[in-house]
Amino acid sequence: MSLKLSGWDDTIVALATPPGVGAIGVLRLSGAQAIDVVNGLFPAKDLHAQPSHTLHVGAIKKGGEVLDEVVISLFKNPRSYTGEDVVEISCHGSPYVQQRVLEACIAAGARLAKPGEFTQRAFLNGKLDLTQAEAVADLIAANTKASQKTALHNIRGGFSTVLSALREQLIRFSALIELELDFSQEDIEFADRTDLKNLVTAILNQTGSLLQSFQLGNVIRNGVSVAIIGKPNAGKSTLLNALLNEERAIVSDIPGTTRDTIEETLNIDGILFRLIDTAGIRSHSVDAIELVGIERSLQKRREADLVLYLFDATSTTPDELLKVADDLRTEGIRYLLVGNKADLTSANNLKFGQETLLIAAKTGTGIDTLRQRMVAVVLQENTLGENVVVTNARHYHALKEVQQSLQEVLNGLDLNIPGDLLALDIRRSLHYLGEITGEVTNEDQLDFIFSKFCIGK
Numbered sequence: 161m162s163l164k165l166s167g168w169d170d171t172i173v174a175l176a177t178p179p180g181v182g183a184i185g186v187l188r189l190s191g192a193q194a195i196d197v198v199n200g201l202f203p204a205k206d207l208h209a210q211p212s213h214t215l216h217v218g219a220i221k222k223g224g225e226v227l228d229e230v231v232i233s234l235f236k237n238p239r240s241y242t243g244e245d246v247v248e249i250s251c252h253g254s255p256y257v258q259q260r261v262l263e264a265c266i267a268a269g270a271r272l273a274k275p276g277e278f279t280q281r282a283f284l285n286g287k288l289d290l291t292q293a294e295a296v297a298d299l300i301a302a303n304t305k306a307s308q309k310t311a312l313h314n315i316r317g318g319f320s321t322v323l324s325a326l327r328e329q330l331i332r333f334s335a336l337i338e339l340e341l342d343f344s345q346e347d348i349e350f351a352d353r354t355d356l357k358n359l360v361t362a363i364l365n366q367t368g369s370l371l372q373s374f375q376l377g378n379v380i381r382n383g384v385s386v387a388i389i390g391k392p393n394a395g396k397s398t399l400l401n402a403l404l405n406e407e408r409a410i411v412s413d414i415p416g417t418t419r420d421t422i423e424e425t426l427n428i429d430g431i432l433f434r435l436i437d438t439a440g441i442r443s444h445s446v447d448a449i450e451l452v453g454i455e456r457s458l459q460k461r462r463e464a465d466l467v468l469y470l471f472d473a474t475s476t477t478p479d480e481l482l483k484v485a486d487d488l489r490t491e492g493i494r495y496l497l498v499g500n501k502a503d504l505t506s507a508n509n510l511k512f513g514q515e516t517l518l519i520a521a522k523t524g525t526g527i528d529t530l531r532q533r534m535v536a537v538v539l540q541e542n543t544l545g546e547n548v549v550v551t552n553a554r555h556y557h558a559l560k561e562v563q564q565s566l567q568e569v570l571n572g573l574d575l576n577i578p579g580d581l582l583a584l585d586i587r588r589s590l591h592y593l594g595e596i597t598g599e600v601t602n603e604d605q606l607d608f609i610f611s612k613f614c615i616g617k
């Protein structure tokens with residue numbers, strides 16, 4: 161990695177723990193001057209003389225004034241997160257004290273780090289590849305077991321391993337073609353075109369399943385948006401409360417009281433569901449405020465990854481339901497049909513069809529089954545196994561380009577086009593693979609990726 165960014169030589173410092181009062185606050189420094197900077201403020205010992213991976217207790221002093229009693233952790237290059245000299249100062253958790261120590265570090269020659277700059281340095285020093293660095297940001301943002309698991313897997317190089325295997329195969333392919341080119345004068349065909357075709361097809365299959373995993377990846381990373389729709393008084397607010405186990409939405413006997421859309425999240429088996437409560441779908445409403453709500457709810461229904469269609473099982477006819485299901489299917493919306501108020505009716509699934517689920521939102525009957533169905537619909541054949549899941553849109557788009565170039569190679573092989581043209585397409589697919597891991601990159605792209613990190617990471 162030869163790319164050096166502006167400010168690369170600076171020693172950087174930032175608060176690594178959240179701002180505010182805490183038991184301790186950790187300041188982190190990284191760079192060639194990190195030990196010098198802290199040495200000047202820490203009279204107890206010469207940190208240069210201390211071995212790496214050691215802790216040191218003492219006072220931080222500035223111009224004779226003691227700022228804090230701290231613990232210093234020392235990580236000498238290259239055995240540190242960034243690959244540079246890293247010093248961490250654990251101060252007492254007062255924002256005032258932390259600020260004073262931070263200012264002292266800056267006065268002694270460090271500069272405040274930009275968002276993600278520590279991780280960026282780790283990347284530029286070859287400690288992480290780009291997919292691992294991005295997984296660090298994902299892990300920090302992880303809010304469910306599934307997102308934590310995927311991010312950790314990728315930090316440990318799960319995705320990188322798959323990509324480098326793909327890369328190796330492509331390079332092998334490209335070598336075969338280049339060999340043929342070197343001897344083109346002699347009109348020898350070294351690479352058996354059928355073998356080449358099989359190889360490209362195999363690589364295409366792998367890219368294909370990675371691309372497919374993005375749908376699940378999106379679910380893991382962003383959650384699933386769920387719209388609860390149904391006629392007024394079907395029990396939507398009651399269901400929302402039952403799912404959330406809280407009295408968040410307004411429940412009333414007057415049809416159409418839930419006027420505003422409320423968004424709440426729900427974590428079922430590690431999948432994040434974002435529930436959107438909507439105004440009832442009423443086609444003949446004349447109330448102006450109601451109409452705004454309905455317009456919004458129709459839009460939500462189209463935006464939702466999953467629609468829970470809730471109907472009152474005491475008053476809905478199977479024909480009515482059939483029509484709703486047809487509409488949802490025609491619109492290509494993923495849905496569950498949920499019959500409510502089962503406590504008031506002797507209706508069963510046979511009446512409405514196997515597809516439906518009967519619940520009583522008010523008493524909680526069937527809510528657990530509904531939760532399980534929601535997970536099942538989202539995961540379908542996908543499981544959260546050990547497979548690599550593409551969670552990042554940047555990776556997805558690069559993989560798409562890889563796939564397209566490979567498809568062109570395959571077409572080229574079919575048309576028996578010359579090797580030098582094939583080599584061009586292979587190089588293009590290698591280029592896009594390299595973009596994912598960061599072997600091919602530019603300063604703007606890096607700045608964009610790391611700017612999404614928090615300061616201190």
Ligand code: GDP
Nearest residue numbers: 392393394395396397398411412501520521522
């Ligand atoms: P929404 O207009 O669809 O949001 O419906 P609400 O949640 O406001 O419920 C309408 C009425 O149906 C309220 O009086 C609820 O108490 C009642 N309700 C909701 N779920 C059930 C249920 O499972 N059983 C019975 N018996 N009543 C219910």
